[in-house]
Amino acid sequence: MRASSAIPKTLLWVYVALLVLLAATVGLATVEWGWLGLVVALGIAVTKAVLIVWYFMEVRDASRLTLITIGAACFWLGILLVLTLSDYLTRGWNPAVGK
């Protein structure tokens, strides 16, 4: 029996969710949020990325080794961001030291 060649519902729903998140992030950007705007935009972007990784890239069915690899990539990125920004964001905190 031929399987249906229609787009699987899961993929369609993920796509719809991605478009909704896109609309949300664009809509929210038109409002003044201050520093919270960056947090919200980043949060929505991370959510979209997780949806793509989990469903489109089939990580929900992946082996533990794959998950560890992805975790390692995120961890390395985390080190890069944390160490770099902890320098830049704290410049000027101690007036005696200078910028």
Added chain:
Amino acid sequence: MTDEQSVLEPQFHDLAQQREVAWLGMWVFLATEVLMFGALFTSWAAYHERSAGAWAKATAELSLITGTVLTAILLTSSLAVAYAVHAAKAGQRRPVIIGLMVAAGLGLVFIGLEGWEYSHLIQARKWPDSHFQFPGPDAGQVKLFFGLYVSMTGLHMCHVLVGVLLVGAAALGTILGRWPTKRPHAIALVGLYWHFVDIVWVFLFPAYYLIGRHG
């Protein structure tokens, strides 16, 4: 799904291990790509911290509609690729070809639209070269914004182009009956790359088109 067409290479124990190694190899490569783009995003973050006011003016120079359309194009192309991968596993040849060609086509549209955006920047003298013009004391920081913008979106565009070539090759191979329907894993690997390129743009879009822009 049968694997008669997949040849077991001698260094692998069985086909399952061979597939897992290929899968892991692509993920490790994507991890290196995370680091490459991550370093550029870190640069963005470091400079954004000290240039937020000036960069808000720079963001206003970019068209929100264009950025939104670019994002929608890539998200749709990811759906097309995911569909093709699913169809390949089910052994359906036509949906694979349709999905891959739609994705490749959308990729080309993305590149064209991005190029159009670049031409606008050049005309508006916002391209970060010697012709750059911006009124006021923020000119230096705005030029830095566009320097990073061109670097990161340019690098991303190169990745999209490579992706289009890979997806196009997969589509061609399927049309010719050579591979992917008999080796769904090959399409899944190409799909991983394409989805990653989409994810990079998912972060590029807010970084340059959204953050700091308010109505």
